[in-house]
Amino acid sequence: MEITSESITSTCSHCQRDIPTSNIDLHYAHCSRNLQKCAICGDMIPRKHADDHYNESHAPLDCSLCSEKVERELWSLHKGERCPQRIITCEYCEFPLPAVDLLKHQEICGNRTEYCDICHKYVRLRERIYHDIQFHGNSAGAAEPSRDVGTAERERAQRRPARAQRSSHRRILLTVAVTGAVVAIGSFFLQKRVDGRQ
Ligand SMILES: [Zn+2]
Ligand SMILES: [Zn+2]
Ligand SMILES: [Zn+2]
Ligand SMILES: [Zn+2]
Ligand SMILES: [Zn+2]
Structure with a gap:
């Protein structure tokens, strides 16, 4: 056996x-x-x-953007939220730039103004959303913080006809009549037209 x-x-x-x-x-x-x-x-x-x-x-991974050594468990966090060199899009102008430069850039970029077609005055981009919610009850048409380039394109397209209207004589007269305030640029245009006719 x-x-x-x-x-x-x-x-x-x-x-x-x-x-x-x-x-x-x-x-x-x-x-x-x-x-x-x-x-x-x-x-x-x-x-x-x-x-x-x-x-x-x-082994920790070498981040090719910031050359930092990153533990594997923290890699996705680093890539998505922590890497100072990760590329982020400016919420105002949609220009892609390293996160470390974003704050400084947006401080300047958000200080640019944009014409509000509804209240006929210039509004800082950084206050645009608040402005639209506060005064117009919505955020539609505002330069919404968005990384969706499609949305921005649509917004630009929506603003184009408004800009064309603004340049018409009628629109300027109407604006003046309604608001009672002659903006410098408006009076300048009116003056020019009157001069031109004579
Ligand atoms: Zn192992
Ligand atoms: Zn063995
Ligand atoms: Zn990095
Ligand atoms: Zn910007
Ligand atoms: Zn407004």
Whole structure:
């Protein structure tokens, strides 16, 4: 009566695998010499590839934008929210620029003004949304903070006809009549027209 060598196994104390007992000594000698347990993920790694394994699976990543070393667990956070060199679009002019420069840029960019067709005055871009909500009960038509270039295109398209109307004589007279305030540029145009006719 013979017990097959395959049916009895022993656990290798190095790799914790079950090895046929008849092979265990040979296995252990080979295993302990050539494999090592990765201290981070617990996988058994060929000793000669230990560095490669660490570099490929666990080493911090080099951010190509800011050259910082970033732990893998923090990589998506770094790329999406933390990297000072990640590219962000300015909410006012939609120009893409590094996050580290955004604040300074938006301070200047948001100070630019835009003509409000409804109240006929210039409104700072940074106050445009608040202005529209406060005075016009909505934010439609405002330079909404948006990274959607399509939306911006649509808004620009909507503003174009309004701008054309504004330049008409009638519109200027109407504006003056309604608001009772002659804006410098309006009076200048009126003056010019009158002069031109004479
Ligand atoms: Zn082993
Ligand atoms: Zn590992
Ligand atoms: Zn970075
Ligand atoms: Zn801008
Ligand atoms: Zn307004």
